[in-house]
Amino acid sequence: MKKLSKPNLYLVGFMGTGKSTVGRLVAQRMGLEFIDSDHAIEAAAEKSISEIFASEGEPVFRRMEKAFVEKGHPREGCLISCGGGLPVQPGIMEILKEQGLVFSLMASAAGIYERTRHTTDRPLLQVADPLAEIEKLLEVREPIYRKANCCILTEGRTVGEVVGHVCRSYKLESKLWTP
Numbered sequence: 001m002k003k004l005s006k007p008n009l010y011l012v013g014f015m016g017t018g019k020s021t022v023g024r025l026v027a028q029r030m031g032l033e034f035i036d037s038d039h040a041i042e043a044a045a046e047k048s049i050s051e052i053f054a055s056e057g058e059p060v061f062r063r064m065e066k067a068f069v070e071k072g073h074p075r076e077g078c079l080i081s082c083g084g085g086l087p088v089q090p091g092i093m094e095i096l097k098e099q100g101l102v103f104s105l106m107a108s109a110a111g112i113y114e115r116t117r118h119t120t121d122r123p124l125l126q127v128a129d130p131l132a133e134i135e136k137l138l139e140v141r142e143p144i145y146r147k148a149n150c151c152i153l154t155e156g157r158t159v160g161e162v163v164g165h166v167c168r169s170y171k172l173e174s175k176l177w178t179p
């Protein structure tokens with residue numbers, strides 16, 4: 001089988017673990033094209049994520065994410081920062097792992113709450129008790145995030161440290177990875 005020199009790298013993990021921030025910097029450093037699934041969906045729909053949730057509902061957004069995975073991005077040379085719920089739909093994690101390397105960024109519920117509490121652009125966290133919502137969702141999602149090729153703890157580490165860790169792991173894992 002043909003070996004890809006730069007397999008896609010999918011960053012997954014809960015909201016606020018740093019996928020978008022870290023992903024952009026890793027892509028620059030590794031010479032990968034940076035794609036954020038949320039930004040790609042917003043551009044295609046010409047609406048923000050919040051508007052899509054409000055006007056069309058979450059199931060429509062999930063279908064947009066599935067379409068993005070199946071035919072909305074190139075098959076090599078990209079770093080894709082995935083929305084937190086993207087790999088949670090049945091079968092999607094398996095597709096991502098067939099298409100490239102999948103790394104999970106991890107953080108505790110309390111850490112996630114601290115990083116997201118001042119923002120309003122994540123509709124799932126616009127609830128009376130966001131910390132309880134984070135804990136509830138994390139319990140369901142964490143086993144899925146753990147199926148990644150590599151899980152990286154982000155808490156107590158600066159963005160720069162996480163970027164360095166992701167780059168080192170990508171260099172190592174991409175040597176071993178075959179499609």
Ligand SMILES: Nc1ncnc2c1ncn2[C@@H]1O[C@H](COP(=O)(O)OP(=O)(O)O)[C@@H](O)[C@H]1O
Nearest residue numbers: 014015016017018019020021115154157158159
């Ligand atoms: N390792 C880190 N330490 C402290 N803050 C971080 C870290 N990684 C990300 N952040 C901050 O957390 C917030 C959410 O990051 P973001 O990249 O949007 O996460 P995601 O895309 O996973 O939802 C941003 O304000 C970002 O600067």
Ligand SMILES: O=C(O)C1=C[C@@H](OP(=O)(O)O)[C@@H](O)[C@H](O)C1
Nearest residue numbers: 014015016038083084085122123
């Ligand atoms: O976890 C989720 O279900 C979501 C995560 C968000 O992306 P980030 O993980 O980049 O915040 C965005 O896709 C949407 O608000 C839903």
Ligand SMILES: [Mg+2]
Nearest residue numbers: 019020081083
């Ligand atoms: Mg993001």
